[in-house]
Amino acid sequence: MSLLKPLSRKQIQANFDEALKNAVDLGLWPPSDQGFNYEVDRALRQLAKSYPSIDGSLITSAKLALAEQFDGTALARREAERAEEIERLLAERS
Numbered sequence: 001m002s003l004l005k006p007l008s009r010k011q012i013q014a015n016f017d018e019a020l021k022n023a024v025d026l027g028l029w030p031p032s033d034q035g036f037n038y039e040v041d042r043a044l045r046q047l048a049k050s051y052p053s054i055d056g057s058l059i060t061s062a063k064l065a066l067a068e069q070f071d072g073t074a075l076a077r078r079e080a081e082r083a084e085e086i087e088r089l090l091a092e093r094s
Helices: 009-026 038-049 056-071 073-093
Strands: none
Touching (some): 009 038, 038 056, 056 073
16 A cells, blocks of 8 residues: 555656656656656656667657656556456356
8 A cells, every 4th residue: 555645647747757858868767756657657668768869759759758648548458457357257168
């Protein structure tokens, strides 16, 4: 159980803007407490790893990952993948 208050969308967006700038300008990975889901964190890390030769498509991917965090697409995708995995495992047992 987390004792920290969840971050607002505005706070997460501000954290993302800073993390994106740091990844592009300095090659820094985002801190772990920024309110990002796995996909956003992974996209920002991939972007930072590409420093100093930044690929514009990685910036687009990071922005898309954040949009999907906000609109629920990422969560829905993970839930669907888990449901499929459960069905596969149950089918293997029968």
